[in-house]
Amino acid sequence: MIHEGVIRLIEFADLPALEWEGEYTHFRRVYREVYEHYQMGRALPWVIELPRLGIIGQLFVQLDCRNKTLADGVERAYLFAFRIRPAYRNQGWGTKLLGFVERDLYTKGYRRTTLRVSKSNESARCFYERRGYSVVGEDCSEWRYVDHRGVERVVCDPCYQMEKHLRKPLAVARKL
Numbered sequence: 001m002i003h004e005g006v007i008r009l010i011e012f013a014d015l016p017a018l019e020w021e022g023e024y025t026h027f028r029r030v031y032r033e034v035y036e037h038y039q040m041g042r043a044l045p046w047v048i049e050l051p052r053l054g055i056i057g058q059l060f061v062q063l064d065c066r067n068k069t070l071a072d073g074v075e076r077a078y079l080f081a082f083r084i085r086p087a088y089r090n091q092g093w094g095t096k097l098l099g100f101v102e103r104d105l106y107t108k109g110y111r112r113t114t115l116r117v118s119k120s121n122e123s124a125r126c127f128y129e130r131r132g133y134s135v136v137g138e139d140c141s142e143w144r145y146v147d148h149r150g151v152e153r154v155v156c157d158p159c160y161q162m163e164k165h166l167r168k169p170l171a172v173a174r175k176l
Contacts, residue, residue: 005056005093007100010035010045017055018047020085027081028148034060034081044104048084048097057084059097061105069161070114077105079115098131106166113166116141116159125160133162 010018012035019025037043044061060081064073071078079101084094102113116139117124125135141159146152 005048005050005096007046007048007097009038010047010058014047014055018058026147026153027145030081030145037062044101046097046101046104048093050088056088057093057097058082059101061101063110075110076112076114077110079113082115094127095131102164102166106168111166112163114161114163116161119158119160125162128162128164131164133164135160136163137161 015028015031015035018031019028034043034045038045042063044063046059046061047055048057049055058081059079062071062078062080065071065078068076070076079098082094082098084097105113113133114136115128115133117128119138137160139159139161140156142154142156144152144154
């Protein structure tokens, strides 16, 4: 049975819940940084929450970055850190969250979304393609972050860069 869910921007108190009982603790500083960027108007960190169950998914949006082919702060936004808890996958929650975020971006004037998906994650690439994304390039996505212990980590993952042209939404709803 599908429960009623709410899609909303994160609050500072949500940050520990994004670690998913320790699975993503190494991203603790990344989550704090995304929250700070949200406070400065540079990011939109969305979550989907179910009553009495808590946060079951997240999708972060970077509005501007150095690489303007990803996000330019005007017309193009970059989606990242999109995940749904395993117990809630294949139930439509990811589709609802992605659709909501795309509609929100369109109402803010953005006309394209970009993302990167690992070449090894065929199911995610297919998910995005079914929702109108196209592969526009390939990259060995390399990024760095400092984990919860203060150790710099380097992630290098061959990936596809995907893009979608956003269209005028039919309706915007915050409650599912």
